[in-house]
Amino acid sequence: MINRLDEALRFQQTALSLRAGRQELLASNIANADTPNYKARDVNFASALQNALGGTVAALPVAQTSPLHLQGNAGQNILGAPVMYRKPVQPSADGNTVDMDVERAQFADNALRYEASVKFVSDELKEIQTAIQG
Amino acid sequence: MSLFNLFNVAGSAMTAQSQRLNVVASNLANADSATSVDGQPYRAKQVVFSATPVGDGSAQGVNVTAVVEDNSPMKMVYDPTHPMANAQGYVAMPNVNVVDEMVNMISASRAYQNNVEVMNTSKTLLLKTLTIGQ
Numbered sequence: 609m610i611n612r613l614d615e616a617l618r619f620q621q622t623a624l625s626l627r628a629g630r631q632e633l634l635a636s637n638i639a640n641a642d643t644p645n646y647k648a649r650d651v652n653f654a655s656a657l658q659n660a661l662g663g664t665v666a667a668l669p670v671a672q673t674s675p676l677h678l679q680g681n682a683g684q685n686i687l688g689a690p691v692m693y694r695k696p697v698q699p700s701a702d703g704n705t706v707d708m709d710v711e712r713a714q715f716a717d718n719a720l721r722y723e724a725s726v727k728f729v730s731d732e733l734k735e736i737q738t739a740i741q742g
Numbered sequence: 743m744s745l746f747n748l749f750n751v752a753g754s755a756m757t758a759q760s761q762r763l764n765v766v767a768s769n770l771a772n773a774d775s776a777t778s779v780d781g782q783p784y785r786a787k788q789v790v791f792s793a794t795p796v797g798d799g800s801a802q803g804v805n806v807t808a809v810v811e812d813n814s815p816m817k818m819v820y821d822p823t824h825p826m827a828n829a830q831g832y833v834a835m836p837n838v839n840v841v842d843e844m845v846n847m848i849s850a851s852r853a854y855q856n857n858v859e860v861m862n863t864s865k866t867l868l869l870k871t872l873t874i875g876q
Binding site for chain 2: 624628629631632633635636638639640641642643644646684685686691708712715716719722723726729730733
């Protein structure tokens, strides 16, 4: 039974973790809007959620026998989803690719969807409680 | 990876931007200081931002790595009656570009506001998270 409860909440829990991770990335982009050579980063949420639910993990690092070898891992990831650089639309002269309009919009969007997930989890818990108490 | 990192990210950006605002204030205040403690005219200062990992690394905050002095030549103003005037009657005045500083000031102030917004949103999200199951 506990297994079933866990299963019922797993989707929203994974979605919330991913939303929280993405919120962090977007906050980093906004924070570094004036840092020279900073590249804006984001994750592809849809594929990240699919991967996380399917249990796919990021590629394991390649064994290095010399410091000259390339690292060979996928770099930073959130729940196994690779963190990617945003394609710049209007890059600035100092090498910074943060577009404040895009970042602010995505930040607000992500925050709203996070709140929605919180609501969904709460509702699911209420449903379970109703089923138990009748 | 946690929403609490958002406070550190936005906080570091706010600290960096306020430091930048301090430097702008110092430059504007000393735009006409023909001499300083070392006997030389005041030199415009600029902050250098760099991205710095916060928490487990996917979030990036901002750090002020250095405050550098502008090495461009001083403004030479013809004023033979000035006590600091040279043999030709020119006075070396600070290389502060007031227009640049005003632009810098507005940019820093807007970036600061953006980060305040990020912090407020994070607080709302965390409070919403605490209501799960209620």
